[in-house]
Amino acid sequence: MSNVKKRPEVLAPAGTLEKLKVAVDYGADAVFVGGQAYGLRSRAGNFSMEEMLEGINYAHERGAKVYVAANMVTHEGNEDGAGAWFRELRDMGLDAVIVSDPALIEICATEAPGLEIHLSTQASATNVETFHFWKEYGLTRVVLAREVSMEELAEIRRRTDIEIEAFVHGAMCISYSGRCTLSNHMSDRDANRGGCSQSCRWKYDLYDMPFGQERKSIQGEIPEEFSMSAVDMSMIDHIPDMVENGVDSLKIEGRMKSIHYVSTVANCYKAAVDAYMESPEKFEAIKQDLIDEMWKVAQRELATGFYYGTPSENEQLFGARRKIPQYKFVGEVVAFNKDNMTATIRQRNVIMEGDRVEFYGPGFRHFECFIEDLHDAKGNKIDRAPNPMELLTITVPQEVKAGDMIRACKEGLINLYQKDGTSKTVRA
Structure with missing residues (x-):
């Protein structure tokens, strides 16, 4: 591998055409969006084909790329029409699709040749052998599972040359790589086909249930009902580690977030990357400003996910909030x-x-x-x-x-x- 420091792409979420334009205007090198099929955000403002074309043209005119998330897990029949859909995206100039299901990967590769395929984080890529497998199949980029440590990331980079996309900001899933059926059971909405009701973020009570006696809620004896929800991820003050370990794309989660969120976070990560590429000293000089800026937008509390160790109880949402945007x-x-x-x-x-x-x-x-x-x-x-x-x-x-x-x-x-x-x- 070359020792030349490579500038990573800042990849921002875009749930609507308006958010796509805001993300690009505020410094995103690329955006990821959802179409009206095959994605995991059925409640996001998913793009029609007309909006997709306008968004692609808007981004390309400003030197940015557009990727479409087609990362659902297909059941029998869900893949109908996927070939024509992928071809239409390819023909309008889309830069890549983000896919996890092998059936959709196979359909895209065979029926829409020339359209780049990125492996979604839903596929749980956590080791070098997985990267080698998907490279041999023709994929050009792998989105890391969010459970990968910084040490593992560095080892994967050392032993592979396929592009690495890694999450740096946004919501964390309580289940492994987003593969969860809690929503299916709690609300009859399939999380792996775009319908997640985020049951893990609901509040749950605890009960004292002595044998043979009526159950008793202990609500009021604890400061807040429990949830199963993790705090959000933020790596804004660890950009040097991402760059030095060869990450090609810094991914920001949040296609359902506001233009305030998208503009703020894209602005911050663009400034962070630009500063570090200029010099480590420049980055250190603005790092606290970047951290402070993040707290001007509504979000959950922040931590570094799995990058520096397994999250503890301090990275879960319960009890009184420690910090609130003002x-x-x-x-x-x-x-x-x-x-x-x-x-x-x-x-x-x-x-x-x-x-x-x-x-x-x-x-x-x-x-x-x-x-x-x-x-x-x-x-x-x-x-x-x-x-x-x-x-x-x-x-x-x-x-x-x-x-x-x-x-x-x-x-x-x-x-x-x-x-x-x-x-x-x-x-x-």
Whole structure:
């Protein structure tokens, strides 16, 4: 292998065409989307073929790639029509499909030759021999199982030359590589065919059940009902390990997340990769800023998954939250008038005169100000705008650009764990 440090691809989720454009604008080198068949996110805003073509063209015009997740486990008959579907994607210029089921891999390889195939994390690739098997079958990339350690990743990279895609941010599944039937039993929705109801994230009670006596809930005797849910993954402060161990693509989970989430996380990982490729010192200088930025968007608590050891009880969701984001997404810039320093914004949440807000945009641009001279679309002066998607104008102290996002800095309550295991509430 070459000792030249290779820049990894930042791969962002795109549940809708709008999110695809936001991800690309905010620095993603590639996006992964779902079509209206063969995927594992039936409730995401999956792309029609017309939207797929528009998204592919939008990304390609800006130097980015598009991959389609076709990672369901097929039952008999589910594969009907897959050959024609793969051919249509290939012919519109799609860069690759992400597949786990051998039946769909076989259909794609034989009926849509020329379309690259990436092995989905659902296939649980955890060792060198698995990589060799799929390379011989013609696959060009393998998405690592999320249960692989950093040491194992390094060994796989040392002994293979197929591309490695590894998750760096987003939700973790409580089951191995997402292969779970809990949703099937709890809600009659097949998790492996796109219908997961995330039963592991429900709250579950505990009962005292003495022999021969009526069961008794112990709710109230514990601070919160238990779930079976892991905290989210974040590797933003470990980008050097991912780069030095030869990961080709840094994958961000979250096709069902908001444009606020997609823009923030893509922006952060793009800045992190750019900084480290420039120099380790540059990355260290902005690392804390990147970590802080992540906490401006709604998410669960964060850990590093399996990369540095098997997760413990501290990487599970129960009890009082240790950290809560203190920002709320309120709008996006539609236009900017430099002559009078006014911005036209599309509201996404309640905005009030005097709110302290932060504007941010691609390239990790930020500044804070207060909402001043708030007017509605008709030019009327208002002090509160409660209606989502309304067009408003405000005065800003410096230039903004169309596509920039706006967060409001909201005070709130944060639950903090104490050393003795109890919690207390403080005002942010």
